[in-house]
Amino acid sequence: MRKFHLPFRWQTATTFAVCCFLGGIAVALGVHEQRVGSAVEEARAQARLLDEEREKLELTLAKAREVSEVSESVADEDLVASAAAELAQAATSAAFAAEQHNILVSASAVVPPAWANAPLGVETARGPYAATPSLEVDVAAVLGEVEAAVSDEADDATTSDATVEASPDASASASPSTEPSATASASPSVEASASTEPSPSASASADASVEPSAEPSASPEAEPTETTAAEDAAALATLIDDSEVAQVLLGEIDDLETVAATVTRLEQAAAQLDAATRRIEGTTAVLEAATAEAALERANLTLEQKLDAVKAVGDSAKDMIEAVDGKVAKKSTITDLTQARRTLLDLRKTEVDRDDAEAVEVLITDVRNATLNVEAAEQALYKSHHAWVKSENKRRTQINKKRLATYERQVDKAYANAHAQYANAAAARQDGWSGAPSGISYSNGQVPSSQLCSLSFAAGHQLQCDAAEALERADDAYYAQTGSHLSVSSSYRSYGAQVATKASKGYLAATPGTSNHGWGMAADFAPASAAWMSANGEKYGWVHPLWARPGGSKPESWHLEFVAPDITVNMPSKPTLMKKVSSSLKG
Known part of the structure; x- marks a missing residue:
């Protein structure tokens, strides 16, 4: 066995x-x-x-x-x-x-x-x-x-x-x-210990937890946790661009x-x-x-600069108010600027903690806004003042027009009253003027320019002042009818000019020193003007002398003479016209 x-x-x-x-x-x-x-x-x-x-x-x-x-x-x-x-x-x-x-x-x-x-x-x-x-x-x-x-x-x-x-x-x-770590359970949701000392039983516990069929994995309820863990791992794997780290x-x-x-x-x-x-x-x-x-430092510096500028802005507003002197289209613009100026100046008295950045910025904003309000009020006052200037000048222009119209009517009336006297003088002196005008102490052809008057419508021509004034009125009438001024070819002639004329025209020219041109009492006209003056001139004291008419001793259709220097026209006084106003503000 x-x-x-x-x-x-x-x-x-x-x-x-x-x-x-x-x-x-x-x-x-x-x-x-x-x-x-x-x-x-x-x-x-x-x-x-x-x-x-x-x-x-x-x-x-x-x-x-x-x-x-x-x-x-x-x-x-x-x-x-x-x-x-x-x-x-x-x-x-x-x-x-x-x-x-x-x-x-x-x-x-x-x-x-x-x-x-x-x-x-x-x-x-x-x-x-x-x-x-x-x-x-x-x-x-x-x-x-x-x-x-x-x-x-x-x-x-x-x-x-x-x-x-x-x-x-x-x-x-x-x-x-304190993130999850593998211990007695296979579930990744278990928290790890935060201790830095290794646990003597860590290995044993870990060894004992290695079972082919742990309870958490056998339970149907663990499947969502495992899916979440897999998804979490996949997400973490994309955190670092490294294939080996991702595989781990x-x-x-x-x-x-x-x-x-x-x-x-x-x-x-x-x-x-x-x-x-x-x-x-x-x-x-x-x-x-x-x-x-x-x-903060910059804000304080900005605040100082703005507060320093406040007085200048306030003074400018005050000067502007005084300059317009109430001459504005809207009185409220003066009130608005006065109030805006007062509000701005009051900010200089505001106490602020210079170590408080927010408080400093608030005051800077207040000063900036108040300054903008003053500027807006100044602009409104500027426009209001200029609107007043425009309106006032329009008013004055209308007044001046009325005064001038009244003056013109008075002048026309004065000349209308003088027309009869001119006509009487012209009827009495059909042969023209003879002798020196009253008040002239110079000889014929020697009258200085200071004793003569220029014609406004005929540059370079001068006449005895009564003759010139009467011819100006005749020109007004001629212009009203024809739209043109009288055309004058000859007026006052100095003695030398008379000599030259005599030499060129012969018997048609008067003997030097005897011509009425030498007194400034005669004028020669262009044909159309001469014809109108022959027909209408007597109302203004101008006549076409008999000797110069057709059949006269020296026919000169262009020659007319003033024969009423002794007629006084009671002219009205010229009106006082209002001057235009200008802005009191610059710019």
Whole structure:
């Protein structure tokens, strides 16, 4: 019997040994699979943290953009320009850090183009949110610092990989993230511990949780959770433009070293985005404070300038009111300007806290609006005054027309009364004029121009003043009938002119020194004018002498003489005409 059982015991022992060996391999494979799964969950947790940091950075950049746009209003201030340049550097650094990890962050154009090449100042960033000790670096230096940081963190990652191989839970427990991590349940919704100390029972707990058919997966209610987890993993995979990271987050890589390295990369990316966010927050706060300070200083300066100008504006309005002296079309325009001026001047007495930017801006706005109101009131007064000037001149023109019309009627009446006297004188002196006119103390042909009167309708011709005045009235009548003036060919002749005429006309010309032309009492006319004067001239004291008529001793149809210098016409006094007014305001 013993010989029969010996083979059986050896076979049993061998079978048991094989089973133990295979069981160890299975356990090892299960532990490895659990560790890879835990590392993948940690990678996903870090990816979620990285996404949060990216979102925070985006919001910080948006805030920085708003502040920098406001700062453009005081762009010429050195402190503001320096702070803006530092903010531009911080944005550039953030963009580079994101680019190093293939993360899309809109860090470009955070500040207006005017700040892009602004010179850096010597001031250190200060303020409650300033995250960096100094920003006195150029873009190249910033990029160099980031590259160095990446290199240092890469070295740290090597050490971290070794730790991950020894204990996969170590890297997971080292993260401050509270995102889900694989523990006793296969569900990804279980929260991980925030402790940085590795748990002694972590491995055991993890080992024990590796079951082929865990309860959560067996339950029908777990399907939506698994679908959500898959969608979450797919969304996280698009966060970083890197195929290997995407494969890790999707659970497509089971190499523990690769997964651990991805966790480290994600940790580094989140840390760098967090540092970039804090730096931009700091530089944004500095720029915001500098902008506010510069804006307050500028607002106070603007307020001083406007308050200084208030008196000048008020004086100008006062001078304008006095200048028009009530001569306006609308009296309300004077009242309106007076009130607007008073309101503006009262603003000089307004007390304001010069450290309160909002209060200063309110007063600036009030002064600006009050000044505009004064200017509008001045414009209205200007128009009203000019409307009065136009209306007043129209009124005066009408008055002058009436006065002149009255004067003309009085003159016509005076001449109508004189026509009979002219006709009587002409009837008595049909042979023309003889002798020197009364009041003339000069000899024939020697009468000076000062003793003669010019004809308004015949340039260059002069006559004895009574003769000239009577001929002017005759011309008015002739013009009214024909539309033309009398045409005069000869009037007063000096002695020399008489000599020349005698030489050219012979017996037709009077002996020099005896011609009535030498007294300014005779005139020669063109045929049409001479014919009209022969028929109508006697009403004005002008006659065509008998000797000059057809059949006379010296027929001259063109020659007429004035024979009524002793007739006095009672002429009315000329009216006083109103002068036009002009604007009292310049411009």
